[in-house]
Amino acid sequence: HLATPRAGTNAAGSTVWTWDSGAFGKEAATGSATVNLRFPGQYYDAETGLHYNWNRTYNPATGRYVSSDPIGLAGGLNTFGYASQSPVVFFDTDGYMAIPLPPPTIPLPPPGLPGYPPGQTPTPEWGWPIPPSCPEEPDKPNDQQSIPEPAENGHIYDDEQHNELCEGYYRKIDIIVGEIKTRYTEARIDKYDLFNQRKYGPKFTWQSHEEEYKTQQKRLRETLKAAENAKCFNYRRDAWKWATEPYPTAPAPK
Structure with a gap:
C-alpha cells in the first residue's frame, strides 16, 4: 500500500x-x-x-x-x-x-548509455515517452472542439459522448449533495449530544464533523466548477446552495 x-x-x-x-x-x-x-x-x-x-x-x-x-x-x-x-x-x-493505484516507476539508464532512446528526455517518475504506433490524424478535433455550446436555456445540444460525460458529473454531484445533507441533518439532530459532551477534538466530535462537512462542500464546489468547465449545466438546482450552506451553529431545540 x-x-x-x-x-x-x-x-x-x-x-x-x-x-x-x-x-x-x-x-x-x-x-x-x-x-x-x-x-x-x-x-x-x-x-x-x-x-x-x-x-x-x-x-x-x-x-x-x-x-x-x-x-x-x-x-x-x-x-x-x-x-x-x-x-x-x-x-x-x-x-x-x-x-x-498509479503505475509503478520504471527505472531508466542514464542518457548516453545503451538502452536509452536517442532524442528522448526522460522523467524520473514515468520514464521516456512511448512513440505512438501511428501518427495522430491532423484533422481530428480536440475534446474541447467536440463539446457543443450550451443553448440559451442552459441545456446542451444532443451529443452522446458529451451527455455521458455530463451524466457522470451529475451522479457525482448528487452523491456529494446527499452526503452534505445527511451531515447537516445529523448535526441538527445531534443524536449523541456531541455539541455538549464532545465539542472539540480530531475524531468523533462536533468539531471534526464540521470539518468533514466543509471538506465535502469543497469537493462539491470543485466538481461543480469542473462540470461547468465541461459545459455541463443541468445539475440539480440546489447544488450551489449546499456547496455554501453554513454548518449548524448548534443542534435544533429538543
Whole structure:
C-alpha cells in the first residue's frame, strides 16, 4: 500500500514501531511506541481493533467494512468490500469507493548509455515517452472542439459522448449533495449530544464533523466548477446552495 506506515523511529533513529501486515491489514502492529495510522485514510481504534475510515469503519480481521457503502452501488457491486477486494491494486481513502493505484516507476539508464532512446528526455517518475504506433490524424478535433455550446436555456445540444460525460458529473454531484445533507441533518439532530459532551477534538466530535462537512462542500464546489468547465449545466438546482450552506451553529431545540 502506498502512504501506509510500516515502521516508526525515535529521535535516535532506532525502530520503535513496525506494522508488517498482509494485504488486508489483519496483522497487529508491534513495538513500544503508539502509531494509529493504518491504510490511507484510516485511523486505528485500539479499543475495538477496527480502523476508522472517515465515512465507514473497516474490520481488518474480515477485510470488510462493518457497514454498507453510503453511496450504494455507485461505489461497487459489493457494498461491504474494501478496495474492490484487491487492496494491492486499489485503495480507499474515505470509505466511498476504490481508487486504482498509479503505475509503478520504471527505472531508466542514464542518457548516453545503451538502452536509452536517442532524442528522448526522460522523467524520473514515468520514464521516456512511448512513440505512438501511428501518427495522430491532423484533422481530428480536440475534446474541447467536440463539446457543443450550451443553448440559451442552459441545456446542451444532443451529443452522446458529451451527455455521458455530463451524466457522470451529475451522479457525482448528487452523491456529494446527499452526503452534505445527511451531515447537516445529523448535526441538527445531534443524536449523541456531541455539541455538549464532545465539542472539540480530531475524531468523533462536533468539531471534526464540521470539518468533514466543509471538506465535502469543497469537493462539491470543485466538481461543480469542473462540470461547468465541461459545459455541463443541468445539475440539480440546489447544488450551489449546499456547496455554501453554513454548518449548524448548534443542534435544533429538543
